[in-house]
Amino acid sequence: MRHNGSSLPIRWLLPREFVVTDAEMIVGTVLGSCVAVCLWRDDPPIAAMCHCVLPTRVPTRQSDVMGAYVDETLRHILDEVRIPGERARRLTARVIGGAAMRLHNGGGQVWETVGAANITAARRILAAARVPVVRELVGGSEGRRIRFCTATGEVTVQSTAPAAALQERGSRLR
Numbered sequence: 001m002r003h004n005g006s007s008l009p010i011r012w013l014l015p016r017e018f019v020v021t022d023a024e025m026i027v028g029t030v031l032g033s034c035v036a037v038c039l040w041r042d043d044p045p046i047a048a049m050c051h052c053v054l055p056t057r058v059p060t061r062q063s064d065v066m067g068a069y070v071d072e073t074l075r076h077i078l079d080e081v082r083i084p085g086e087r088a089r090r091l092t093a094r095v096i097g098g099a100a101m102r103l104h105n106g107g108g109q110v111w112e113t114v115g116a117a118n119i120t121a122a123r124r125i126l127a128a129a130r131v132p133v134v135r136e137l138v139g140g141s142e143g144r145r146i147r148f149c150t151a152t153g154e155v156t157v158q159s160t161a162p163a164a165a166l167q168e169r170g171s172r173l174r
Contacts, residue, residue, distance in 0.1 A: 008026050011028070017050075027049045035070060036095075037094070075125060093134065
């Protein structure tokens with residue numbers, strides 16, 4: 001049964017969390033430089049969303065939990081949702097977030113923004129897995145509040161800025 005999302009249970013993700021489910025629900029989170037990737041397939045139904053903080057694990061951070069890093073979290077989720085022999089195009093992705101915040105190398109030099117690095121990592125992993133990114137709302141300097149309907153694959157995005165990002169307010173990604 002496909003819902004419009006209004007009567008579905010809501011699950012909120014905190015940074016470093018992800019969900020893989022065949023249940024119909026709304027998955028929500030709030031992003032700054034973090035990136036969320038929403039994966040969706042309608043037949044057989046499966047949905048996944050992650051709220052990743054950094055693009056890749058650094059050797060000194062081995063104790064961090066699964067879900068913190070874009071590259072390893074996406075690989076893990078893709079392993080869970082893929083059907084052996086499945087054509088990649090049946091699974092689709094939406095990438096949201098990655099607002100600008102500076103990433104320093106420890107010596108005072110700026111490499112790139114954390115958000116840009118997170119976006120690049122998500123695009124790279126999805127391209128390598130041959131999962132098409134059907135919609136993106138990435139970059140910029142404002143946070144975003146998102147709601148992902150696992151029943152339909154629809155993502156609703158709202159800016160967290162008062163009025164600075166009106167073009168994003170209420171955007172729907174399908």
